[in-house]
Every structure is written in structure tokens, then in C-alpha cells.
Amino acid sequence: MDLIHNEQRIKNILRIVAQQGASDLHLVVGRHPTLRIDGKLTPLTQEKILTGEDTKALTDALIKSEKHKQELLKFGQTDFSYNFEDKARFRTNAYFQKGLISVAMRLVLSKIRTLEELNVPTRLYDLCKLSQGLVLITGPVGHGKSTTLAAMIDYINRNSDRHIITIEDPIEYVFEQDRCIINQREVGQDATSFHDALRAVFREDANVVMIGEMRDLDTISTAMTAAETGHLIFATLHTNDSSQTIDRIIDVFPSYQQNQIRTQAASVISAVISQRLLPKIGGGRIPALEIMIKNHAVENLIRENKTFQLDTVIETSMKEGMISLDKSLAELVQKGMISVDDAYSYAKNRDYLHILMKKK
Numbered sequence: 197m198d199l200i201h202n203e204q205r206i207k208n209i210l211r212i213v214a215q216q217g218a219s220d221l222h223l224v225v226g227r228h229p230t231l232r233i234d235g236k237l238t239p240l241t242q243e244k245i246l247t248g249e250d251t252k253a254l255t256d257a258l259i260k261s262e263k264h265k266q267e268l269l270k271f272g273q274t275d276f277s278y279n280f281e282d283k284a285r286f287r288t289n290a291y292f293q294k295g296l297i298s299v300a301m302r303l304v305l306s307k308i309r310t311l312e313e314l315n316v317p318t319r320l321y322d323l324c325k326l327s328q329g330l331v332l333i334t335g336p337v338g339h340g341k342s343t344t345l346a347a348m349i350d351y352i353n354r355n356s357d358r359h360i361i362t363i364e365d366p367i368e369y370v371f372e373q374d375r376c377i378i379n380q381r382e383v384g385q386d387a388t389s390f391h392d393a394l395r396a397v398f399r400e401d402a403n404v405v406m407i408g409e410m411r412d413l414d415t416i417s418t419a420m421t422a423a424e425t426g427h428l429i430f431a432t433l434h435t436n437d438s439s440q441t442i443d444r445i446i447d448v449f450p451s452y453q454q455n456q457i458r459t460q461a462a463s464v465i466s467a468v469i470s471q472r473l474l475p476k477i478g479g480g481r482i483p484a485l486e487i488m489i490k491n492h493a494v495e496n497l498i499r500e501n502k503t504f505q506l507d508t509v510i511e512t513s514m515k516e517g518m519i520s521l522d523k524s525l526a527e528l529v530q531k532g533m534i535s536v537d538d539a540y541s542y543a544k545n546r547d548y549l550h551i552l553m554k555k556k
Contacts, residue, residue, distance in 0.1 A: 202257040210280050212240060213303060217480075219338070221286075223251050223299040234481055235338075235473070248296045255290050255297050263384070268292075277366040277382075282306075287368050302338075304368045308350045309343065315482050316344055319517045320469065323489075324352045329466030330423040332410075334435045339473045340483055341432045342368050342408075348430065349406050353378060358403035363393040365408055376404075383408075390415045397422060407431035413448045420445075420457075423464040437521065437544065438468040438488040438510065439503040462498035466490050470521065472542050474534045482533055484542065486510065486521040507544075520544075526552035 209229050213221050218231035218238070225248050228239040244250075258278055259265050267274040273291035278301065280286060286301040311318050323331050331348075333341045346369040352358060353376040360376050365383035379400075387393035390407060391414040397405050410416050410431045423429045435441040442461060449457045470486040488494060493509045496502075510518045525539040526549060536553070543549040 198253065199257060202253045206254050206257050207280070209240070209243065210284075210286070210301075213301075214280075214284055219303055221299075221301040221303075223254055223301075225251055225296045225298070232338075234475055234479065251297045251299065255299055258288060258299065259290065264290075268297075275366055277304075277368070285368065285370065287366060304342075306370075308346045308369050308371070310351070311344070311347045314340070314344060314347060316347070316471075317485065317487065317519070319487070320344070320348060321351055322517065323467050324348050324355075326428050326466055328423060328426050328428050329490075330419060330429045330431070330464045331466050332431055332433055332441055332468045333471065334433045334437070334441050334468060335471040336436070337434060339471050340481075341471060344469070344471060344483070345406065345430055345432060346371075349404070352376060352404055359401055360404040360406065361397055361400060361402045362406040363387065363390055363408060364406075365390070368408075391418055394418045394422065397427065398425070402427060404428045405430070409433070410445075416445055416448055420460055420464050423466075424460065435470070437470045437486055437507075439506045441468050441470070442498055442503045442506070458501060459499055462495045465498070472521070474525075474528070474538050474542060476533055477535060482528065484521060484524040484528055484534075485519065486524065487517065487519050489513075489517050491516055522549045522552055525549060526555070529553050 213231060216231060216233060218233045220232035222230040223246060225246055228241055228245055229243045231238045231240065264274045264276045268290050273289060275289050278286040278288050284306055285304040287304055288301045290297060290299050311320055333345050335341050349360060350371060352360065353371060353374045356375060358376050360378045362380045367380050367382045371378045381387050381393050383390055390411060394407065394415060395418055405422060405427055407419060410419055410433055419429050419431060433441055433444065435444050445461055446454050446457055468488045472484045473481040474484055476482040488506060488510050497505050510520050521544050525543060528534045529536055529539050539549060540546055
């Protein structure tokens with residue numbers, strides 16, 4: 197009876213999450229259940245302050261798999277998906293802090309939105325038409341990388357005849373097969389690791405591979421080899437911009453390998469998209485993007501270890517579809533979509549942003 201009561205209680209809270217358009221829910225001892233709405237934490241004061249017994253009971257109601265229950269006890273945290281009444285999915289992390297359980301839940305909408313609906317430049321669709329290469333979506337946690345990536349994968353699904361394999365931990369967006377065959381593999385359930393699942397795509401006749409996150413040397417190395425051998429690879433990284441992304445990839449490898457990896461990266465990396473979500477005037481959030489698309493200048497700078505010059509190439513290559521983060525921010529200010537203060541808080545170069553905002 198207690199389990200049924202707690203299942204109903206969590207469903208009532210999740211219903212409020214959906215109704216209020218929240219992106220996240222936090223269940224933490226000593227606080228009301230707390231939503232994140234447009235980037236800001238908002239407590240549900242109509243719900244009682246949670247005790248340790250509450251968060252444990254709600255976690256027991258959320259976790260259906262014995263494997264994830266054991267993982268939580270053994271490692272102190274576990275990741276899993278929670279399907280809410282077949283209307284929405286939540287990417288969920290349960291973890292211990294000070295001996296008590298906390299839960300963070302990220303809402304994943306059942307409907308995959310298009311780039312137009314996300315206010316993301318539709319020039320990204322051109323990257324979906326590539327036959328091979330490595331496309332990276334980067335940015336801080338919680339800034340919409342997975343959502344943009346899902347829109348691009350679904351565009352491929354609707355507009356071409358290819359075999360798509362996704363490797364995720366856990367599965368977030370569930371794709372509905374259209375023109376493409378889509379196989380979604382969850383690490384821990386369908387594969388032992390990102391690296392093992394990625395290595396298997398060479399034998400699975402895949403055209404397009406989406407990697408939830410490139411976390412380690414083996415995964416990055418295999419992803420680059422796959423991109424080199426005729427696959428179109430999409431992946432995310434927690435980096436802030438194009439130059440930092442390239443440096444992070446190179447730095448993962450031992451120093452004696454880095455020159456070779458630099459040459460390989462210059463060859464296979466097709467684009468880096470770095471994304472930020474900013475509060476939109478009038479409510480909601482809107483993305484600002486830095487877009488770097490490989491051309492001869494980009495390729496040479498990566499190969500020659502001059503990534504610090506990439507910003508200049510991005511600035512001067514707008515006709516090729518590139519845009520700097522500061523230029524993107526300035527355009528949003530000029531359109532009246534974000535505030536000047538918010539633009540400054542995300543700027544890479546505040547003085548340059550100031551100049552851009554003065555231009556018409």
C-alpha cells in the first residue's frame with residue numbers, strides 16, 4: 197500500500213513539473229520538492245518539506261529495476277529513465293549525500309522538436325546530409341545539447357534512408373522510425389560500455405551513430421576511427437567552445453600520440469556547435485550558438501596546434517555558415533529576445549560584444 201501511495205505521490209509531483217514547463221525536478225532532504233523553470237529553482241511550497249524517509253520511499257517508487265537498486269547501494273548513484281504515463285520521460289539520477297538519498301530528474305519531452313521550433317539555425321540541417329565525419333554538440337550541462345542533437349537525428353530519420361544507432365546512458369528521446377532503421381542501445385542494459393557499443397557498429401551496418409557523451413579515451417578514439425571509415429558520428433562533450441573542444445580531445449591521449457591524433461582530428465571533425473540557453477524576454481529560454489564548420493583554414497589550425505586562432509576563422513567565415521557566440525548573442529539582443537545583462541554574462545569577449553551590439 198505504501199508503494200502505491202508513493203507512486204501516486206511522485207506522479208502528482210511530475211504532473212506539476214509538466215504543467216509548469218519545468219526542465220528539472222530535485223528531491224532533496226530538508227527542502228520542498230524543487231523545480232527548475234527557465235533556469236531558476238522554484239520550490240513547490242504546497243508540498244511538504246522532504247525527510248530522509250520521504251526521498252527513500254519516492255526513490256523506491258521510481259526505480260523499477262533491481263539492477264539500478266543494487267547500483268545505487270554499491271556505487272552511491274545510478275542513472276535511469278522513468279516513463280511517466282507514456283506522456284513524458286525523465287532522465288533520472290538518484291544519489292547519496294550525507295548518507296541520505298537525493299534525486300535529480302530531467303524532463304525529456306515525448307515530442308522531438310525541430311530546429312525551427314528550438315530557434316536553432318536551420319543551417320545545422322546541412323550537417324545531417326554529410327555521408328561521414330564527426331559532428332560535436334558542446335556546452336555546459338543543462339543547455340539543450342541533447343535536444344538539439346535529437347532534432348538533427350530526427351531530421352535524418354524523416355529525410356533519408358539510413359541505419360541509425362544511438363548509444364546512450366540512459367536513453368532519453370525515443371525515436372519513431374520513419375524512413376530510417378533506428379536502433380537505440382542503452383549502456384548497462386544493451387551494452388557494457390560506450391566503447392564496446394561503438395566498436396560493435398563496425399559489424400552492424402550503421403550509417404549514422406549518435407553517442408550520448410564521449411567520456412573517455414577509448415570512446416573518443418573509436419568514434420574518430422568510425423568517422424574516418426565512412427560513418428557519420430554525432431556526439432556531445434561538456435566543453436565551452438570549439439577551441440576548447442579540440443584541445444580536450446587531443447589532451448585525452450598520451451603525449452606521444454598527440455601529433456598523430458591532431459592530424460586525425462583535423463581530418464574527421466566536420467563541425468563543432470557550442471550552445472548556451474539564455475532567459476528569453478517574456479519567458480522561456482532561447483539558444484545562442486557558436487558554429488564552427490571545417491574548412492581548409494580550420495583543418496590547418498587543428499593540424500598545426502593553433503586552436504587559439506579558431507575564433508578568428510569563425511568570425512570571418514559567416515558566408516560558410518559559421519557564427520561566433522558573441523555575434524549570436526548580439527543578434528538576440530538586437531531582436532529584443534534577450535537582455536543586454538544576460539548577453540554580457542555569457543559573452544566570450546565583453547568588449548567585442550559591446551561593439552557588435554552597437555552595429556545594425
